[in-house]
Amino acid sequence: MTLFLQLLFSGLSLGFIYALIALGFVIIFKATEVVNFAHGAFLLAGAFVTAKLHDRLGFLPALLIGIAAAALVGLLVERLIIRRLRGAPVISLAIVTIGVNIVIITELTRRIGTNVYSLGDPWRDQTVKIGAVRIAESRVAAVVVALVLIAAFFAAFKYSNWGVAMRATAEDEEAASLMGIRLGRVTAVSWVVAGALAAVAGLFLTAFPSPGLDASAAPIALRAFPAAILGGLDSTGGALVGGLVIGVAESLVSGYENQLLFLGRGFGAVVPYVVMIIVLLVRPSGLFGTKELTRV
Amino acid sequence: MAVVLCLVAAAMPFYLSSFWLQTGLFCFAASIGAMGLNLLVGTTGQLSLANGFFLAVGAYGYCYFAGARTTTGLLKLSGLGLPPAVAAVLAVLLAGLAGLLFSPIAGRLRGIYLGVASIGLIFLGQHLLINVLRPETGGFNGRDAQPFSLFGFSFADSNPDLFVLNVKFGAVERLWYLGLALTVLAGLYYRNLLRSRPGRAMQTLRDSEVASAVMGVHVIQYKARAFLVSSMYVGLAGVLLALGFRHVVPDTFGLDLSADYLAMIVLGGLGSVAGSIIGAFFITALPLVLQTYSSAIPFLSAPGQGGVGSSEAARYLYGVAIVGVILFMPGGVVSLFRRFGRRPPGAPAPGSTVSTSTRTSTSEPVAEPATHNPHPRTDRQGRTA
Numbered sequence: 033m034t035l036f037l038q039l040l041f042s043g044l045s046l047g048f049i050y051a052l053i054a055l056g057f058v059i060i061f062k063a064t065e066v067v068n069f070a071h072g073a074f075l076l077a078g079a080f081v082t083a084k085l086h087d088r089l090g091f092l093p094a095l096l097i098g099i100a101a102a103a104l105v106g107l108l109v110e111r112l113i114i115r116r117l118r119g120a121p122v123i124s125l126a127i128v129t130i131g132v133n134i135v136i137i138t139e140l141t142r143r144i145g146t147n148v149y150s151l152g153d154p155w156r157d158q159t160v161k162i163g164a165v166r167i168a169e170s171r172v173a174a175v176v177v178a179l180v181l182i183a184a185f186f187a188a189f190k191y192s193n194w195g196v197a198m199r200a201t202a203e204d205e206e207a208a209s210l211m212g213i214r215l216g217r218v219t220a221v222s223w224v225v226a227g228a229l230a231a232v233a234g235l236f237l238t239a240f241p242s243p244g245l246d247a248s249a250a251p252i253a254l255r256a257f258p259a260a261i262l263g264g265l266d267s268t269g270g271a272l273v274g275g276l277v278i279g280v281a282e283s284l285v286s287g288y289e290n291q292l293l294f295l296g297r298g299f300g301a302v303v304p305y306v307v308m309i310i311v312l313l314v315r316p317s318g319l320f321g322t323k324e325l326t327r328v
Numbered sequence: 329m330a331v332v333l334c335l336v337a338a339a340m341p342f343y344l345s346s347f348w349l350q351t352g353l354f355c356f357a358a359s360i361g362a363m364g365l366n367l368l369v370g371t372t373g374q375l376s377l378a379n380g381f382f383l384a385v386g387a388y389g390y391c392y393f394a395g396a397r398t399t400t401g402l403l404k405l406s407g408l409g410l411p412p413a414v415a416a417v418l419a420v421l422l423a424g425l426a427g428l429l430f431s432p433i434a435g436r437l438r439g440i441y442l443g444v445a446s447i448g449l450i451f452l453g454q455h456l457l458i459n460v461l462r463p464e465t466g467g468f469n470g471r472d473a474q475p476f477s478l479f480g481f482s483f484a485d486s487n488p489d490l491f492v493l494n495v496k497f498g499a500v501e502r503l504w505y506l507g508l509a510l511t512v513l514a515g516l517y518y519r520n521l522l523r524s525r526p527g528r529a530m531q532t533l534r535d536s537e538v539a540s541a542v543m544g545v546h547v548i549q550y551k552a553r554a555f556l557v558s559s560m561y562v563g564l565a566g567v568l569l570a571l572g573f574r575h576v577v578p579d580t581f582g583l584d585l586s587a588d589y590l591a592m593i594v595l596g597g598l599g600s601v602a603g604s605i606i607g608a609f610f611i612t613a614l615p616l617v618l619q620t621y622s623s624a625i626p627f628l629s630a631p632g633q634g635g636v637g638s639s640e641a642a643r644y645l646y647g648v649a650i651v652g653v654i655l656f657m658p659g660g661v662v663s664l665f666r667r668f669g670r671r672p673p674g675a676p677a678p679g680s681t682v683s684t685s686t687r688t689s690t691s692e693p694v695a696e697p698a699t700h701n702p703h704p705r706t707d708r709q710g711r712t713a
Contacts, residue, residue: 067440116655122440123375124654127594130587131650138643142636254447254583261444296459305448309433312445316436 034164039287040280042241045171047279048178052233053256054263054271055185056226061265062202063222064114065122070129071230072253073136078102078231079151079238079245080140086152094152099231105136106227110220141247149238149245157240170239181232182272185225189268194221202266255282255301258308264321273319278304330515337508349500350572351616356507357568358608360514362592363601364561367518369590370599371527372554373534374434375443379589381453382559384581385426386566387473388457389419391576392464394474405471406463412476416567423563424556431552438537450583457578470577473570475499476506507568514561515601521557522601530554531599591650597660606661610649615642 053071060068082098089097109132117125155169189195197218200208209215230253237252238245259278263270285292286300317323340352361383368374393415395407410418430449437445457465465471521527529550532540541547570576592611597603618638636644657663 067444113651113655120654120658123369123443124594124658126375126440126443127590128651128654130590131647131654134587134643134647134650138640138647142640251583257444257447261441265440296455298459299455302451302455305451309445309448312437312441313433316438316441318441 035287037163037165038167039283041165041167042171042287043280043283044276045167045175045279046283047259047276048175048182049233049236049275050256050259050279051182051272051275052178052229053253054260054275055182055268056229057257057260058263058265058268058271059198059222060226061260062268063198063219064110064118065125066114066129067122067126067265068129068226069126070109070133070136071226071256072250073133073140074102074105074227074230075234075237075253076140076250077105077136078227079234079249080144080149082151082231082235083149083238083245086150091152091154095235098235099228102231102234103224103227106223106230107220110223114223115216115219137250141250144245144247147246148243151235151238151245153235153239155239168240170236171241174236174239177232177236181229185229186268194218198222255304258304262308262311262318264318266322267318267320270318270320278307281307334508334512338505340504346500347620349504351613353500353503353507353572354569354616355609355612356504356511357565357572358589358592358612359511359565359605360568361562361565362589362596362604362608363514363518364558364565365589366593366596366599366601366604367521367530367561368554368558370593370597370603371522371534372530372551372558374551374554375439376434376446376558377443377583377586377590378430378446378449379562380581380583380585381446381449382423382426382562383566383569383585384453384457384576384578385423385559386419386563387570387573387576387581388465388471388566389422389563390415390567390570391471391473393418395471396474404463405466412474413478415474416476416564419567420560420563423566424560426563427555427559428552430559431555434555435548435551447583447586450581450586454578454582457581465578468578470575472575473573475574476503476571503568503571506571510564510568511605514564515605518601518604522599526550526553534599591646593660595649595653595660597662600660600662602665603660603662610661611646614646615639618642618645 053075056071056074057068060066078098078101080098081101082094085094085097088094109129113128113132114125117128153170153173155173158169159166160169160172161167189198197208197213198221200211200213201215201218205215208218233253233256234245234249238249255278256275259274260271261274262277263272263274282300282303285295285303289297289300292299311319315321337352340349344352361379364382365376365379368376390412391407393408393410394412395405396409397407398405408415430446433445434442458468522531529540529545532543532545533547533550533554537547540550569580573580588611592607593604594607595603595610596605596607615638618641653660659666
């Protein structure tokens with residue numbers, strides 16, 4: 033039972049981190065119809081800047097600059113590339129982000145090399161004990177921060193000018209534009225927000241229990257992909273649910289690996305994709321995604 | 329034009345060193361694989377990132393069917409020890425079967441959802457190769473590929489020693505011709521397919537599933553067929569890769585490889601035979617060429633020196649090329665030929681690109697009364713932003 037609770041909590045905390053990344057995917061997809069394969073690059077960029085600066089500036093300023101850097105990368109991608117491709121087929125848009133991802137990831141992994149950086153977070157490897165369950169402090173922080181950010185995001189999405197404009201744009205670009213909504217600004221803000229969320233997720237993904245920031249951090253963002261798809265690519269609530277489902281499933285399967293040996297060792301890393309494929313078979317647009325209706 | 333190129337390619341083993349022939353062999357393998365992917369993505373409009381998986385099925389299938397039972401270290405490798413030609417055919421069929429098995433999923437999903445679901449195959453494949461099917465695949469360290477032979481003629485370095493015009497024909501030279509022949513055959517088949525009834529059906533499927541269903545195309549069946557043929561192409565490419573590498577390891581067949589193939593067809597031109605081959609040669613040869621000439625190119629440093637190495641330079645060029653082509657040449661490199669008034673064989677008509685928009689907006693006036701206002705709150709949004 034203790035093991036189960038332990039795994040459940042670590043799965044939930046991982047799920048919240050995935051949800052941060054998945055939310056970014058969803059915002060970008062809603063605003064620009066781009067499936068962003070460069071999300072891992074945003075995450076890595078934010079974490080790398082934080083890792084480089086925390087010695088000199090201290091943790092918090094370094095983190096803020098890291099978040100800003102990731103947001104800036106998002107903004108640049110949107111301004112320089114995506115904006116020029118408005119109306120292009122979805123596949124081209126996805127492939128262009130693969131190109132961007134390759135360039136950024138190559139540069140960052142070259143700079144990281146074989147080093148493993150610490151991000152200088154204040155939680156280090158401390159743990160807290162709740163009942164019989166021992167939990168890493170960084171994961172507790174992850175849950176708290178993610179909850180705050182996600183709540184803030186949903187509030188902004190519902191009430192702020194940007195949120196309303198953004199939803200209107202997703203509903204009908206032309207009508208929104210005729211109502212005086214500046215599409216360029218809405219999409220730019222979406223990319224900035226997604227980049228910033230990815231950077232925060234990057235911090236918690238590389239904090240304890242993980243060894244730190246190394247070149248293998250970027251593909252982890254890909255595991256949040258199933259989270260976004262599973263919830264439905266155009267549903268923000270779906271991203272949250274998808275993230276939690278994926279996180280818990282991954283954690284439980286890894287934890288009970290010995291009982292699940294017939295699936296092979298290391299099956300935990302594959303679980304997100306398996307869950308996603310099963311869900312997609314039943315609901316082809318994800319759990320909460322808009323069903324595609326074709327009128328003839 | 330194509331015939332001249334084939335003749336030039338056939339003469340190459342007499343002039344080039346084995347390094348270039350090896351590079352060429354990988355280019356041929358990539359060409360076949362890119363054609364397979366193009367058939368799926370460019371012609372039928374089904375986004376797939378699972379290419380690496382089908383390549384792995386082909387490569388490992390060949391190793392397993394042709395390989396003998398051996399023991400390396402602690403691991404007992406199993407194998408069927410079939411004649412290599414039979415093994416190659418079986419490997420291609422196995423890849424086709426894998427494609428067919430995936431097609432029910434593909435039949436239900438569309439556009440980008442299909443693309444991401446296919447990523448799942450890659451990771452599932454990696455897991456199977458490394459952790460589950462260890463006796464068949466050799467696990468993390470991979471396994472050797474038997475040299476190819478056809479009707480008693482061995483595609484190995486000796487047995488029999490072969491000299492043509494005083495040039496020694498070793499494994500690389502022989503495989504070069506095998507690769508060339510298979511690429512030409514694959515290209516011809518693809519070109520004919522595009523001009524045939526099923527090919528046209530696939531193209532209408534790409535442009536609109538609804539329209540093609542109305543025209544009498546069985547959507548699910550054609551999607552399944554496209555997956556079957558495509559994965560057989562890719563499986564064949566996998567067999568060639570295994571022969572070229574002589575030893576296959578699971579690391580090769582990751583998501584990066586799939587992205588490489590997607591880049592090939594986008595750079596070359598979606599739905600085009602010539603485009604697939606051009607893209608395949610560019611993406612495959614670029615890192616190897618840069619590596620060879622890294623000392624001669626300014627700004628590049630030797631590996632391990634810090635600075636920008638040749639493999640990184642290749643990645644930059646390749647990433648920038650993808651972005652550049654999509655921004656400035658949406659039709660790929662083959663669209664350049666078209667601009668000079670000549671259409672390379674098999675290329676789709678100008679202006680036709682893959683269109684798998686997630687929203688199909690074929691509105692019908694009766695279904696939605698003109699008075700209905702789908703956005704009742706637009707007045708509130710009016711003052712935003």
